Amino acid sequence: MDRFATYNEPLINEIEKSKKGICKTPNLLPSSLKRKEKISIPNLDETQVVRHFHHLSQMNYGIDTGIYPLGSCTMKYNPKICEEIASWDEFVNTHPFQDESTIQGNLQIMFELERMLCEITGMDFFTLQPAAGAQGEFLGMLLTRAYHEQNKNFDRNEVILPDTAHGTNPASVAMAGYKLVEIPSTKNGTVDIDMLKNALSNKTACFMLTNPNTLGIFEDEILEISKLVHKAGGLLYYDGANINAIIGKERPGDMGFDIVHLNLHKTFSTPHGGGGPGSGPVGVKQKLEKFLPIPRVCKKKERFFFDYDAPDSIGKIKGFYGNFSVLLKAFIYILMMGRDGLKETSEIAVLNSNYMKEKIIDKGGYELPYKKLRKHEFVLSCDKLKQEKNIRAMDIAKRLLDYGLHPPTIYFPLIVKEALMIEPTESESKKDLDRYINVLIKIANEDPNIVKNAPNNTPVKRVDEVGATKNPILTWNMI
Secondary structure: OHHHHHHHHHHHHHHHHHHOOOOOOHHHHHHHHHOOOOOOOOOOOOHHHHHHHHHHHHHOOOOOOOOEOOOOOOOOOHHHHHHHHHHHHHHHHOOOOOOOOHHHHHHHHHHHHHHHHHHOOOOOEEEEEOOOOHHHHHHHHHHHHHHHHHHOOOOEEEEEEEEEOHHHHHHHHHHHHEEEEEEEEEEOOOOOOHHHHHHOOEEEEEEEOOOOOOOOOOOOOHHHHHHHHHHHEEEEEEEOOOOOOOOOOOHHHHHHHOEEOOOOHHOOOOOOOOOOOOOOEHHHOOHHHHHHOOEEEEEEEEEEEOOOOOOOOOOOOOOOOOOOOHHHHHHHHHHHHHHHHHHHHHHHOOOOOOHHHHOOOOOOOOOOOOOOOOOOEEEEHHHHHHHHHHOOOOHHHHHHHHHOOOEEEOOOOOOOOOOOEEOOOOOHHHHHHHHHHHHHHHHOOHHHHHHHHHOOOOOOOOOHHHHHHHOOOOOOOOO
């Protein structure tokens, strides 16, 4: 109330005057808040207004309007039944401070979801708290630290990463206070075993790896990698951003990973457009269970409850207990798909990826560096187009907008020159894949000047990135 009073003192004074019958300001508004001039509203009929705002809504792009092939951060179909159930009053009106006896259904959902994720990944225990994959990574590093400190290994201050690592990996390593050691990939785009051996030491705390990696290539020497890391006394961490390529086929726990994070807002088909909301649950093997954040969702007889009795826990990683609506949608999705359905999504995702790759490579200048066989995504190089026509990956991405298509991820991973990183997902039809393929090939053969000036028919044209960086226009509101 004090904050409200501070910011609204003139209005409060007028309200007090009105109670005493001495307020002369119409509608209780002080003169300082009244307009000095009449508001300028166009004289339009209802049809024009409706069409205007409907047109504005059509200018937005989403998964309901077209393919969204962002490599490693893709957005696939979000079943509307999940959205419908998540909007039920029984879930929406739940308050985080309610007594546990009144939220037994919610707790049961979280309890069972943890067990589902354990089965899918081969982990022994899960926490659903992290609000995003990056926060899950950070938690993984905190768990790594707690494990080594309890074992009196205080000198283990290094975390190894391959050069194909996701961008948030090194950030999570640095946030946790570890030193980053990066190793290069082989000519096949996989972990260089000899370089890994050289990097491993009594200072190694963890090796963070994505499998399949960011190139969409499966690390087929993963069992040897696991053996080497564990022999050196380190932990093996699994970045689960690409696990949708192997669900039902392989499990990180069976590969030797000790810690896993998942992106529910990607793999299990819950929306994550616009930066959120997300969910990044973390699973661990038995030896790390006691370090998981509190509270844990537990069950005693037929009662579910939050358990805070964990003296070795690293503490809380997020206020309350994760993004419940995202957890709920993932729970519904897994129930609907079942074991066979989840396996089929991985199979189709890999099929779609390799279909697009085979249709595009060596057409119009697109090249495929590293190993040919890919999983759920593939990374093309536009370097040949740049050398021959001065067309960059950025230009192609902008030109895709003219055709009403969302561009793929560009310039990542960094080891691919002029990279186009494409992940079509399992939810796209052959017709939609063919259209995307044909447009990409068409762009590569267009007049370079048209491509370099794209987008040409969008409401917002190309931004002067250099100028915006050198001369930013900053605006803010001051109370």
